[in-house]
Amino acid sequence: MMHGKLGIRYELDKGSIQQEHVEYEIINQFNRYKELTNGQLPKHIDGHQHIHVHPMIVESVARLAKQFGINYIRVPYDQMVITWNANNLFHNEIVNQTKEAMKIFNKYALLYCDYFFGMTTMGKEFTLNNIEKCLKILENESKKNLLIELMCHPGYPSDPLVGGCGIGQPDAFSQSIERQHEFDILSS
Template identity: 35%
Template sequence: MPQPRVKLVVTGDDFGYCPRRNQGIVDCFQAGGISNVSLLVNASAAKEAADLAKRHNIPIGLHANLSEGVPVCPSLQQASTLINQRGFFLGKTGFRQALERGQLSMNQVDLELRAQVRLFRELTGHLPHHMDGHQHVHVLPEVREVFAQVLSDLRIPYTRVPVEPGLQSCPWLPAHIQRFYTQVEKDALDSISVFRRYGIRWPNVYLGLTTMGQNMSVPNLQRALSHVLAAGPSGTTSSSASGSNQPVVTAELMVHPGYPSHPQEGGCGEGPDDFSQSADRQHELSVLRDPSLQALYSQERVQLCAFKDL
């Protein structure tokens, strides 16, 4: 390929969720559909996922999880502000509600994040190349400060800032999803100054909210990429192309490929959720492996890479 216009990190989230997710992610990586994965260390098939990443040389980071399943830190498993009476995290909505009410201990968030990094290192043999938040918890108020401190202390260089160009003008998102994504984007924008203060980096452009599940298609991905190409390298990680005045734009595309979970298999302690058991994951897998998408990348000079290659 000539000098790329875009370096694109395509991250398969939720690695470790269940054996069928793991297999789908590996198949997608081997087909050139993804270039990077994010591991849920508290998920039921996390060890298998880490072993698969080693075997297939898949670049891997940490999908820090404060909302689904059971804490990794032993001292938080019996009684903590992060869990309900059954010992599970509070859920995507419950975590946010408890945070708004001032009921969450940021010291406990810190303990859990550091415990997840330690377990990641035990499973993989190295620190994460990047670290983001499951269900975008890492950009929430207060949490983002703790998250940034952990990344800075442990010298984890990259995170995710889910601000997606074209989100507000996306016609196919239902109103309740659009509202949630708009709030995620607002929290992410408010996180930028915090992450910058701690010297944390992220790609110029983020994609993935508008192309999840059945909304993923080659035309929709082409639309998303057009925003990347129009954006230009205004973020924190742009690098000038050698021998060229044309800077390379860096971007991350968040995806969730896999095969549907079996009803009783997977999850982070409570079994797999509906999204995991639906056909949406396999649909994403099929689109990401579509030869016409690879042709689009080639045509637009988009080079897939991992965070460690930025």
């Protein structure tokens, strides 16, 4: 059963989803990926809506990633959330869960980027000015050759009659004009 972005977190928090079911789903997704790619495994893992950093999932994801030989994982620790999006409870929850998840990822020697940006620059907030603000925090970084991930969702809005993401018909995200905006910024 699909619970949605917040529903899955609620069900995990109240303990109604069993750990063995989580692991079963992860293994099945890895195996399905292999089927679709002639035996290849993904190079990295990231969970839809960052579910892979949830405390009830993170240990299983990390252990199974290592078991399957997947060494890279997304770490959505967007430091800009703390200053720009302090009132966005969902983004703050993700950042806080990510801080804890990083300890587990380190335990399993999973690799991840040095900096992650994107939660504060989605949609209409995806501007050159905002991207420059994110990059500005790197000015005092002493490490050379930083690995930086900029999360974005460029694309064309789905036609409600043709298809896209969602069950039955495209969801609001698939139809959002903000995807076109991100595409236009990236290709400018």
